[in-house]
Amino acid sequence: MEPADARRRVARHGRGTFQAGRQRPDIRLRETTTMAKIAFIGLGNMGGPMAANLLKAQHQVAAFDLSAKALEAAVAAGASRAADVAAAVKGAEVVITMLPAGKHVREVYEGAVLGAAAKGALLIDCSTIDVESARHVAAAAAKAGLDMVDAPVSGGVGGATAGTLTFMVGGPDAAFARAKPILEKMGRNIVHAGASGNGQAAKICNNMMLGITMIGTCEAFMMAKRLGLDAQKLFDIASTASGQSWALTSYCPVPGPVPTSPANRDYAAGFTAAMMLKDLMLAQDAARSVGASTPMGAEAAQLFSLFVGSGSGSVDFSGIIRMIDGR
Secondary structure, eight states: OHHHHHHHHHHHSSSSOTTOOOOOBBOOOOOOOOOOOEEEEEEEEEEHHHHHHHHTTEEEEEOOOOOHHHHHHHHHHHHHSSHHHHHHHTTTTEEOOOOHHHHHHHHHIIIIHHHHHBBOOOOEEEEOOOHHHHHHHHHEEEETEEEEEOOOOSSHHHHHHHHHHHEEESSSSHHHHHHHHHHHHTEEEEEESSSHHHHHHHHHHHHHHHHHHHHHHHHHHHHHHHHHHHHHHHHHHHSSSTTTOOHHHHHHHHSSSSSSGGGGGOOOOOBHHHHHHHHHHHHHHHHHHHHHOHHHHHHHHHHHHIIIIITTTTTTTTGGHHHHHTT
16 A cells, blocks of 8 residues: 555544554443444445434434535534544444445454444444455454444335334344344344344345346336236236235336335435445355355346446436336
């Protein structure tokens, strides 16, 4: 790393890395009925609303994001502004991260969080990343004497805003027990998936199924149109028959049957096609790493790659019906 790059990294993420044996101030999460001091790192489309719900629950939130606009929105909602990751983490009882990819999670935790976190702090990573990175960072946290869970989410921006997310949580039982009351302020379904990394495993398996079923749903509506079957009629039948799925009943890819679906807003994204492609590629990487055959998952990844490559990455993932329909 060039010296200038190193200086920029320190400016973004704080000073230094964790050193074994460093003395930490002891800090323990108080009863969850009282305010907790929470550091929230990553305030994008998902992280911003999640942090806002913690503020609504009367927790204290120290926020940091590389985006000035995202940070300003969090401050406007009541968060305190942190100069960098280390400043946000200092004195926090809980640290929550929502970051783009595994490399960012590794950099933020190893470059700042593990060195700045107080003794007894709870670490919660809500990013969707590869299983290997999740387990690597969890092991580093354990070595530093810190509880950590990986807790990726499902539910999109709407769920993040409404506080109805599903959290898929990986980590030790004791860490999960500590994390659950905090996660309940941001979500409705909090599921312990097992050991560290299993939250990420659950997330990529779930989203592989979602990508596959969305493509099948789009194909069915495209074929129904060509056969002269009304979209509403198909929805009424399939939603109460064996074709029922979340992709159909919550994110129907044609306008009309589900008023809240992105199809009624010209596919303005609740969950972008680019994010779906990211998750499908994570699933393919995981499948290769364990020798799992996922031909439908591979086909879904290829189709979303074509869709995103056509310039539609910011469109809702249900908008892939446009490509399938030849539009």
